[in-house]
Amino acid sequence: MGDLDHAMMRGILTLTSLVSVVLFPWPLTTVLVLASASVEPLLPFSVGLLADTLYYVPHAAAFPLFTLCGAAATVLAFFVRSRLGAGPIR
Amino acid sequence: MKKTFLSRRNALLAPENLSWGAFALTFAVFALFVRLVVPNLFWSAVAPAFRGADALAAGSSAFFSSFGNAADLSAKNEELLNQNAALANENQALVQKTASLFVLLGSSPKTDTPGIIAGVVARPPASPYDTFVLASGSDADIVVGMEVFGAGGVPLGIVSAVLTGFSRVTLFSSPSMRVDGWVGSTRVPLTIRGSGGGTMSASVARSAGVKAGDAVFVPGPGALPVGSVVRVDSDPSSPSVTLQIQPAVNLFSVAWVELRAAGPSFAAGLSWATSTMP
Numbered sequence: 001m002g003d004l005d006h007a008m009m010r011g012i013l014t015l016t017s018l019v020s021v022v023l024f025p026w027p028l029t030t031v032l033v034l035a036s037a038s039v040e041p042l043l044p045f046s047v048g049l050l051a052d053t054l055y056y057v058p059h060a061a062a063f064p065l066f067t068l069c070g071a072a073a074t075v076l077a078f079f080v081r082s083r084l085g086a087g088p089i090r
Numbered sequence: 091m092k093k094t095f096l097s098r099r100n101a102l103l104a105p106e107n108l109s110w111g112a113f114a115l116t117f118a119v120f121a122l123f124v125r126l127v128v129p130n131l132f133w134s135a136v137a138p139a140f141r142g143a144d145a146l147a148a149g150s151s152a153f154f155s156s157f158g159n160a161a162d163l164s165a166k167n168e169e170l171l172n173q174n175a176a177l178a179n180e181n182q183a184l185v186q187k188t189a190s191l192f193v194l195l196g197s198s199p200k201t202d203t204p205g206i207i208a209g210v211v212a213r214p215p216a217s218p219y220d221t222f223v224l225a226s227g228s229d230a231d232i233v234v235g236m237e238v239f240g241a242g243g244v245p246l247g248i249v250s251a252v253l254t255g256f257s258r259v260t261l262f263s264s265p266s267m268r269v270d271g272w273v274g275s276t277r278v279p280l281t282i283r284g285s286g287g288g289t290m291s292a293s294v295a296r297s298a299g300v301k302a303g304d305a306v307f308v309p310g311p312g313a314l315p316v317g318s319v320v321r322v323d324s325d326p327s328s329p330s331v332t333l334q335i336q337p338a339v340n341l342f343s344v345a346w347v348e349l350r351a352a353g354p355s356f357a358a359g360l361s362w363a364t365s366t367m368p
Contacts, residue, residue, distance in 0.1 A: 007109075010109070010110045011110050013110075014110040014111070014113065014114050017114070018114055018117065018118075021216075022136075022139045022140060022143050022212075022216065023142075023143045023146060023216070024216065025215035025216055026215055026216065026217075026218035027215065040110050040111045040114070041111060042111025042112060042114060042115050043110075043111050043114055045115065045118075046111065046114035046115040046117070046118045047114070047118070049115070049118040049119065049122060050117070050118040050121055050122075051218060053118065053121045053122045053125050054121075054136065054212070054217075054223075055212070055217045055218055055219050055221055055223075056219060057219060057221055057250050057251060057258055057260055058250075061219055061265055061266060062266065066218060
């Protein structure tokens, strides 16, 4: 039951983050995704990619910033999870 | 002899790490693929979601405003009506004055060419790069480089990408946008830079005497007000000051825009990159 709740929470967080790219102001999306990164490390990169797919134009910025920042957050989240997983604290 | 196979474990690629995140990543990659291969289909599919977001924002705004003090709202409404009437009268007087001047100078005023009206389906702050997505494209004769105006003829930005049924506008407040203009009643020349978040900035000499509240203009048919100075940041060791400029219209609530071909004087003062993406 506990695993099911955990999986459901991760699913809800993922769907909410994806939908928030369209529905919510981007600072709120950023907070939501960063808060979810600990349970879904791939989410920052995915949401950043989706945001740039929807909104990026080369005139606005030289690089797709949200994809790059999302990738950096994903790498950081994976790193932190691997460190926590290797240690005695679960 | 029975061989024992041990599954290879990787801390970064464990199945429990990948389930929902992998789904999200697959979805994002698929969306990017569709946008790059069939962009018009992509925007047709996404537009209803943007319209739904608009309806949700309008509904929530109406819901929260219903908690406001009715007496205050009524007083504010009356004040705005009075201001509106005063501005309408002032506008009429200016129109008459302009017509009189044209008669006096012996030339007839040129009739304005009608622009293209387009609905806005995505705007800041949902759009993080200070861009608009419009629900009209090349099928409505919109072309890259057209200037975009808000209510009251306020310049907002430039059309940066056009598809069959949709187009995207890069706002003057977008980072990397540069446009030449003037500030104040003495028309001090300056270069307006986009600062993101719906704001702009510019640097002028301290001796120019620019102060908060001064209007900022860009070229067009004459000088068009694009915003006003809300703050002057001054460093005693610098001979120049930085102006923080607020757009004349609220970019976060623009529902429609008018598009017209940019004049040569405006195009000469504009600095932006060329679009490479659909």
